[in-house]
Structure formats: C-alpha cells, structure tokens
Amino acid sequence: MESVVKINGLTKVFKRKKAVDDVSFSINSGEVVAILGPNGAGKTTTMLMMLGLLTPTTGKSTLFNQDAREKTVRERIGVMLQEVSLMDGLKVKEIIRLFRSYYPNPISMGQLISLTGLTEEDLNKRTEKLSGGQKRRVGFALALAGNPDLLFFDEPTVGMDITSRKVFWETVRELANQGKSIIFSTHYLQEADDIADRIILFNKGTIIADGKPEDIKRRLSKQSVSFIATKDIPLENVLQLLHVSNVYVQGGRTFIVTDETDSILFSIFKHKWDVKDIRIEKGRLEEAFEQLTEEREEI
Ligand SMILES: Nc1ncnc2c1ncn2[C@@H]1O[C@H](COP(=O)(O)OP(=O)(O)OP(=O)(O)O)[C@@H](O)[C@H]1O
Ligand SMILES: [Mg+2]
The missing domain is CATH 3.40.50.300 (P-loop containing nucleotide triphosphate hydrolases)
Structure with a gap:
C-alpha cells in the first residue's frame, strides 16, 4: 500500500x-x-x-x-x-x-x-x-x-x-x-x-x-466489575489476575478495574467468591480521555 x-x-x-x-x-x-x-x-x-x-x-x-x-x-x-x-x-x-x-x-x-x-x-x-x-x-x-x-x-x-x-x-x-x-x-x-x-x-x-x-x-475507558463481598476476598491475589489493573474498596463495594469485564466475571464464578450485587461499570470515555491526557505519568 x-x-x-x-x-x-x-x-x-x-x-x-x-x-x-x-x-x-x-x-x-x-x-x-x-x-x-x-x-x-x-x-x-x-x-x-x-x-x-x-x-x-x-x-x-x-x-x-x-x-x-x-x-x-x-x-x-x-x-x-x-x-x-x-x-x-x-x-x-x-x-x-x-x-x-x-x-x-x-x-x-x-x-x-x-x-x-x-x-x-x-x-x-x-x-x-x-x-x-x-x-x-x-x-x-x-x-x-x-x-x-x-x-x-x-x-x-x-x-x-x-x-x-x-x-x-x-x-x-x-x-x-x-x-x-x-x-x-x-x-x-x-x-x-x-x-x-x-x-x-x-x-x-x-x-x-x-x-x-x-x-x-x-485503553482509555476504565471498566470495572464491582460487588459487595459477603466474605473476605484475597485482594492481593485478585490484583495478580490477568486483565486486572487495580483493585479497591469504596463505600462497602469492591471494585476491580479491568479491560476485560467478562474475564473478571469468569474469575468470580470460577473461584466461587462469596459476593452479591455484581455490577459492571463501563466507564465514561470522555472522563478517561481527560485523565489520560492530564496525568501522562500514569500510562
Ligand atoms: N508560533 C509559535 N510560537 C511559539 N509557541 C507556539 C507557536 N505555535 C505553537 N506554539 C506552542 O506550541 C504548543 C503546541 O501548539 P499547537 O498549536 O500545535 O497545539 P494544538 O494541539 O493545535 O492546540 P489547539 O487544540 O489549541 O489548536 C503550544 O504550547 C503553543 O503555545
Ligand atoms: Mg491547533
């Protein structure tokens, strides 16, 4: 070409x-x-x-x-x-x-x-x-x-x-x-x-x-899977999973930030984590774009 x-x-x-x-x-x-x-x-x-x-x-x-x-x-x-x-x-x-x-x-x-x-x-x-x-x-x-x-x-x-x-x-x-x-x-x-x-x-x-x-x-959109953990989940192990870029707890919910929400759901079921009220957050693109261009060192 x-x-x-x-x-x-x-x-x-x-x-x-x-x-x-x-x-x-x-x-x-x-x-x-x-x-x-x-x-x-x-x-x-x-x-x-x-x-x-x-x-x-x-x-x-x-x-x-x-x-x-x-x-x-x-x-x-x-x-x-x-x-x-x-x-x-x-x-x-x-x-x-x-x-x-x-x-x-x-x-x-x-x-x-x-x-x-x-x-x-x-x-x-x-x-x-x-x-x-x-x-x-x-x-x-x-x-x-x-x-x-x-x-x-x-x-x-x-x-x-x-x-x-x-x-x-x-x-x-x-x-x-x-x-x-x-x-x-x-x-x-x-x-x-x-x-x-x-x-x-x-x-x-x-x-x-x-x-x-x-x-x-x-790459820009920070998607996440969040849930309420009814029993403790080993967060440091979650962070080691493929496709996971961050894990945090906020307002009683655990958030797993990922580029592949399907794969996180798969992990939840595979490991039989004791969780309820699972939500998938696709992330706002414009917001992510702003973050990416404002905080370059994060990439
Ligand atoms: N002739 C010039 N003299 C001095 N500095 C300049 C000149 N032209 C551009 N700059 C500086 O270079 C940088 C890039 O400018 P540029 O115009 O290429 O940005 P841009 O991405 O097109 O922005 P915008 O979206 O505002 O059009 C800016 O910091 C601008 O101040
Ligand atoms: Mg310009």
Missing part, C-alpha cells in the same frame, strides 16, 4: 517551548486518521510541518514520498487550516474559480456545490460578508477545489452549528469512500471515534496512543 504521509523524529522547538517532541508515524493511502489531543498538544504544529508550512527543528516529513513543498505534491493535497482566511473583495464563486484554476484536474463546480452544500446565495456573497461558519464551508470548498487525493483539516468543525457539522462529516465519509486519505485534528474524542479508522492521540507534543478507535477506547 502506498504511504501518503511519512514523518520521522519530527520535533519543533519554539524559543524554549518544545511544541512537538520526536513524533513519528506513517499514514497509508485511503486511511482516515484523527489527530486527537487537548489544546496545545501539538496538533497544528505537527500538521503545519507535514504540509511544509513550518520547518521542523529536527526530523523529516514527506508526503507521497516527496517534499511537501513540491508542486506535484501540492496538486494532490487539499488543506483547511484552523484559521480560515479568505481574500477580501472577491465573491465566493470567484475565489473558488480562482482556486480551481490552480489545479490540473479540478473538481467540477457541480460536484463541489453538492459536496459542500454551498447555495447560490453563498456563492454570490463577498467573502468579507461571510459568517464564521460560512467561511469554514468556503474553506472546505477550497480544500476540495483541486480534487485532491489527500486532505488535511485542522479542527474543521470549530464554529460550525450542529447541522453544518453533520453535513461536513457526511461529506468527509463520502470522500473517504471515494478512496481519499483524510487527516483531521480534533479535541473531541467522540468526533474522532465516529469518523476515523485510526486515532493518533497527542499530548504535550508526543504521541501517547496510536491505533483503531476500538483499541484506543478500550
């Missing part, structure tokens, strides 16, 4: 701040990848380096095995940055026409309109008169103008209302179905989970997890 992005040991230091610290990964053609992480994690900085818009302090980044600044690469990528800035004084349709003219195989105007949901009214507006959300939609259209193979979206849905958000993600899915590779950053775990085939989780400039959403979720 062709790799569309390869970054190796990418590091960016701003004055004394290490924004990105020795990050490496590669992305294959057709993948939809979410770069997930809290504010200041280094998502934008990494993306800008991938795009050749920011020079890394050390490390290397290529797109389609070439320098991102090559014209042949530029023609194959589409980008929507965190801050969409458009040229004032032009009508939306004029700026789109201009962008399409830069590319050898631009997307048809009809297709662009159907993908982005821009209306006739939007197309005739001057860019400086657009609302924040409308600007984003035009930014999206400009990213698609060249009918690119690889798309970058930095926090694409910030400032979009629920409907626009929904339409945007439906379109992204459609683009993915057409075989395009898509990389987007977000700080919403849910968004990453819903859309991406793969999540690269950033925190404090480094990658703390990289994998399928299910795997990341399993």
